[in-house]
Amino acid sequence: MKNYFLKPFTYFQEKQLLLFGLSLGLISCIIQLTTTTRVIALLKAIITEENPPFVQNIADFIITTITMVLALFIFGKMINAKTRFIDILNTVLIARIPLYLFIIGDINSFITKKTKVILDSISNPDEMANQFIDIILLTVFGFLVLLSLIIFGYYIYQGFKTATHLKKTSHIIIFVILILFIDFLTRLLTNLY
Amino acid sequence: MKTKHKLPTHCPSCINKLHVTQLACESCETTVGGQFNLPLLSQLTQEEQDFVLQFFLYSGSLKQMAQQMNISYPTVRNKLDDMIEHIKKLQNL
Numbered sequence: 001m002k003n004y005f006l007k008p009f010t011y012f013q014e015k016q017l018l019l020f021g022l023s024l025g026l027i028s029c030i031i032q033l034t035t036t037t038r039v040i041a042l043l044k045a046i047i048t049e050e051n052p053p054f055v056q057n058i059a060d061f062i063i064t065t066i067t068m069v070l071a072l073f074i075f076g077k078m079i080n081a082k083t084r085f086i087d088i089l090n091t092v093l094i095a096r097i098p099l100y101l102f103i104i105g106d107i108n109s110f111i112t113k114k115t116k117v118i119l120d121s122i123s124n125p126d127e128m129a130n131q132f133i134d135i136i137l138l139t140v141f142g143f144l145v146l147l148s149l150i151i152f153g154y155y156i157y158q159g160f161k162t163a164t165h166l167k168k169t170s171h172i173i174i175f176v177i178l179i180l181f182i183d184f185l186t187r188l189l190t191n192l193y
Numbered sequence: 194m195k196t197k198h199k200l201p202t203h204c205p206s207c208i209n210k211l212h213v214t215q216l217a218c219e220s221c222e223t224t225v226g227g228q229f230n231l232p233l234l235s236q237l238t239q240e241e242q243d244f245v246l247q248f249f250l251y252s253g254s255l256k257q258m259a260q261q262m263n264i265s266y267p268t269v270r271n272k273l274d275d276m277i278e279h280i281k282k283l284q285n286l
């Protein structure tokens with residue numbers, strides 16, 4: 001059996017990937033309405049005071065996706081002139097799906113509330129003991145976030161490799177640095193509004 | 194003398210490239226000896242030869258090939274690029 005799950009960029013057609021990636025992106029923006037989380041870059045979510053408006057969720061989604069896609073597309077073109085925009089777009093859309101965990105964990109501001117309670121009780125050891133289960137819960141969530149980052153890394157590499165036929169180690173190193181740099185840049189960009 | 198065995202392209206003993214030293218006529222059993230190189234396309238792996246044939250039958254449309262083979266367009270394109278590289282290497286040998 002072909003492994004669709006491990007190699008989506010090999011076995012799915014571009015229209016299927018695009019439709020799937022865009023739909024899940026839209027769903028994530030809708031779920032985000034119930035959170036107090038703003039995704040200000042592919043790899044960074046921040047806690048906000050109020051539930052973010054839908055327009056802002058969509059704007060964040062588009063800007064974080066497009067900045068990464070443009071950067072990877074230009075780099076992809078430099079590696080291989082045959083690189084197509086659609087393949088890079090699909091790569092970013094699919095790779096960021098595991099990162100929606102940020103949003104899902106904060107449904108009904110779940111993680112935000114727990115974090116605030118623990119932070120408030122940090123100076124008081126007696127109260128800290130009462131938060132034991134919540135601390136474990138947040139630790140597990142932190143572990144899952146780490147896992148989602150690894151899965152993101154796996155998919156973005158698979159997608160970019162398929163889109164550009166990437167082979168050289170030097171290109172792989174630049175690829176990793178580029179993602180981290182653009183992610184940092186996006187954080188500044190989304191902070192402008 | 195009809196055989197359907199695949200033509201071996203590399204020596205099973207030392208992995209070096211094989212070449213043809215004898216050809217035989219099916220009807221009168223005349224044999225010709227000499228040193229003949231295998232045609233370039235015959236030197237490709239079986240998988241590569243199948244790919245070339247498919248590519249030809251789809252009139253060179255990678256998009257159609259991708260859809261028929263149930264793999265993505267860039268995957269087919271990358272396979273083709275690897276083969277082009279392989280054939281260029283064979284040409285320079």
Ligand SMILES: [Zn+2]
Pocket residue numbers: 217218219220221222223
């Ligand atoms: Zn004869």
